[in-house]
Amino acid sequence: MTTSISRRHVLVSAAALTAAPLLSAAPGTSPPARSVDARPLARRHLGTLEVSCLGLGVQNMSRTYQTTVPSRPQMLAIIRAAFDQGVSFFDAAEAYGPLEVERILGEGVAPFRDHVVIATKFGWNIDPQTGVRNPGLNSRPEHIKQAVEGMLTRLRTDRIDLLYQHRVDPQVPIEDVAGAVQDLMTQGKVLHWGLSEMGLGTLHRAHAVTPLSAVQSEYSMLWRGPEDAVLSTCEALGIGFVPWSPLGVGFLTGAIDAQTRFADGDIRKLESRFAPENLPLNLKLLALLIAWAAQKQSTPAQIALAWLMAQKPWIVPIPGTTQLPHMLENLGSASVQFSDHELNEFNHALSAIQIHGARLPETVMVYSDVEAPLKK
Structure with a gap:
């Protein structure tokens, strides 16, 4: 597919902005100086937590969808360039790597840790020391606390600004999970918390025990499921919403066409929306984006993200990338x-x-929309 608007044809004279050096910041000092050409990003609130209107997802910085391993120095440069451009919200998880992405993020934000919000997630059955991923989920309170200790070490920090349960554990009452998180909050190791891909009943129960700041679930023009009930529930409870995969795993950028096929190990190969028989049909959505991008003198990716932010003032997309021009x-x-x-x-x-x-x-x-068992 050819278009007049390429994913990479953007205003990326901004690539030169990364030449501005970042200064380290000690606690209580002003943030490191940003590039004089950088435009400050507007701020939004997830509950009471203030973040930039767009965040940066770092999931693929240890391994991309295409199964390649990115250059670590380049990933650190992207993280620091994002901060230089006004991004204050960075999203990771112990499951990404596993563990390695948190190490990359911790190193990347170290010069300006006190001026950014770090989000990460627990919930898969991962050994906190070795990173060995065992079957299923594990949100037992003692495991959550062990997981957080490992996160703090990898992230080079003394607190996690926003801690999510990555998926609901069907063996552990959400009240026990919320109680464990509250203990961590009391100790100052966690400041805010949230849930991801949970059932609505579980969301209400969790919020009643320890109020949530954010819900993170897939949401984009390619998947609008949260519009059915999740967004209205968040609005009623005063909870912010963080869409993961806001660019439809690359589809909404224009990087995928009818002839695209995916490598073994790329999850998109297993998603039927990208199957050869469905992909040409779904390109109608991309055609709409391309038309509006031309009208708005922007790109399909920018239209997709702007559309998400236009839905509610408490929605904060976290597009991920391993390429500096795409981040800009x-x-x-x-x-x-x-x-x-x-x-x-x-x-x-x-x-x-x-x-x-x-x-x-x-x-x-099967791990989405799960309801936690009732507490006996």
Whole structure:
């Protein structure tokens, strides 16, 4: 597929911005100086937690979807360039790597740790010392506390700003999970917490014990499931929402066309929405993005992210990337605005497009929308 708007054809004279050196900051000092060309990003609130309107997901910085291992110095440069451009919100998890992504993020933000928000996640059955991933989930309170100790070491910090349960453990009452997190909050090791891909009943129960700041779940034009009930529940409870995969694992950037095929080990090979029979049908969505990108003098990725931010003022996308130009392009979405009329027009066209295929393999989907057992 050829378009007049390439994923990489962006305003990336900004690549030169990374030449501005970052100064280390001690606690209580001003943030390191940013590039004079950098535009400050607007701020949003996840509950009472203030973050930049866009974050940076670092999941693939130890291994990409294409199964390659990125250059560590380049990943550190992207993290530091993101901060230089106003990003204050960085998202990781112990499961990414496992463990290695937290090490990369900890090293990357070390010069300005006190000026950013670090989010990470527990919940998979991972040995906190070795990173060995055992079957299933583990949110037993004692395991959560062990996991957090490992996170603090890898992230080179004394507290986690936002700690999520990555997936709901069907063997552990959410009240016990919330209680363990509250203990960590009392100790100052965790400041805010949230849930990911949980059932709505579990969300209400968790919030009643230890109020949440954020919910993180997949949400984009390619998957609009949270619009059914999750977003309205978050709004009613005063909880922020963090969309993961806001660019549809690359689809909404224009990097995938009808001839794209995925390597073994790339999860997209197992997602039926990207199957050869469904991919050409789903390109109708990309055509809509390309048309609006031309109208807005932007890129498909920027339209996709701007659309998400236009839905609610407490939605904060966390697009991930391992390429500096893509990170800079993504941040450009903060300057793309929709009028009420434009948003209505766009949503009307979007509602007419049917997405074919499932968002995840069934073996992964079984971990979403799970309700924790009742506490006896």
